[in-house]
Amino acid sequence: MEQIRVRFAPSPTGPLHIGGVRTALYNYLFAKKNGGTFILRIEDTDQARFVEGAEEYIMESLEWCGIKVDEGIREGGNYGPYRQSDKKEIFRQYADMLINKGDAYYAFDTPEELEGMRKDLEKAGKTFIYNAELRDKLINSLSLKENEWKEKLEKGEPYVIRYKMPRNEDIHFDDIIRGHIVVNTGTLDDKVLFKSDRMPTYHLAHIVDDHLMKISHVIRGEEWLPSLPLHIMLYRSFGWDPPLFAHLPLLLKPDGKGKLSKRDGDKMGFPVFPLFWPYGETAKGYREDGYYPEAFINMLVLLGWNPGTEQEIFSMDELINAFSIDRVGKSGSRFDPEKAKWFNHQYLQNKTNTQIAIEFRDYLRSHGYQDDIIRLEALVGLVKERVSFVKDLWEQTDFFFRAPDSYDQEVVKKRWKEDSAKLLIELRSQLENMVDFSAASTEPVIKAWIEKNGYNTGAIMNAFRLVIVGTLRGPHIYDIISWIGKDETIKRIDKGVTLLSK
């Protein structure tokens, strides 16, 4: 059987969008599932849009996601170079092959001339297509006499190389996800294959590279579907067997219409990129927002693919095992930031308290507190179920580290009664004598004391929580006082009684 080789081929024009990450992920899963090779190829044939740092960003993003590249710029491989600008001479040779074969030609029209004609025709209600109908009226090696266009070449006039699309021919092809598609060449134009800056366009470069790199399956975004007929024609002209194609549906914005863009993220407060983008107009990333890469990937993989079972939580290994391109859907998926949070919650709950405590320690430092890891582990155990992110732990635990310096006025109004101070002072004396301050020890004692005196449990517990926490929230009160300790508990009771009895 043929060796499976797939590639992810982004262009370094900015940060990698999560739609791009998903494409990379599906390629990776497909490769690993089938014992194949995952290749990262940088398509930097557009010199004008090149962005410094984008290439590094792409590689770092894949690494963070746990998508391992088998062949690429860093990894090497036998099918390099893996950066297209490093092999532009090679592309030129292939463009010449097409010219010699008569399937491509030189065109000398300037962009301004073409734009002018396009506008004129549009005014007349017609569509301008550089194709068999019009190419004779334009300036190229088909319309000009041989000596004329050769002279232009010799004089060094700028030119492009265009593909000579047949006038009227049905092109049949298959897409793994979408099935059989037929397009007539009459609706297609003579696409530019080689630009006047002596770089190939995407169309030429990726066909040549995919062939040279022995790519077996092209898995890419749906936006390429309309140009697939051209690509099929190119394979035919070169006399090469095309790879198999799978065009992935798009990722849509959470509300409204259209595909997901950076603006949506800014507007609705969620990241559209895996990592923070530090150049120019900066953009936030999932990593910096506190997402675990496993959760991010798990969320992303289910946008457009499902295993056909009810399993929702997948490790990368499980994904590799379960993945099948047949189960990729056809329609675009709307991205849901709420579900992304839910996934992170799931992953956070599955971490050990130790792991979380180590991460939490860094956040604590930024708030000016520290504690030893054993105590932090215990603390994490009390509150982790309440949060989806480590960074949210602080707002669940701030009162463990500092006594309240003000009290929730609504609670005071409702729960602080005439006899609250007296009851808390009694409670204080109960606690004061206890040696073992664990919840298991204090809880029954306090309960018994309340019962014996026929006190109202609610009145005491709410007042107690108020002076310890400052408001009515948090874990079991006995767990809280155990963690902060007897001295601190007594102090907080005293402080509360003093301040609230005024």
Added chain:
RNA sequence: GGUCCAUUCGUCUAGUGGCUAGGACGUCAGGUUUUCAUCCUGGUAACAGGGGUUCGAUUCCCCUAUGGACUACCA
């Protein structure tokens, strides 16, 4: 405008020529927690519309509508 693609609960989706159309997120209601959150249980909610084909269509075909992509010397 032209070409191509798509359409099941609000969202991600499962599914079949005959099912009470299933799950998850969200939401709502109860329960647990004398707090809050979590958690548990339950509820709400969908086959875009119209024609066919068929004994029977959510499922197959056509049309319409809606949405999307592409339509650069960008990828």
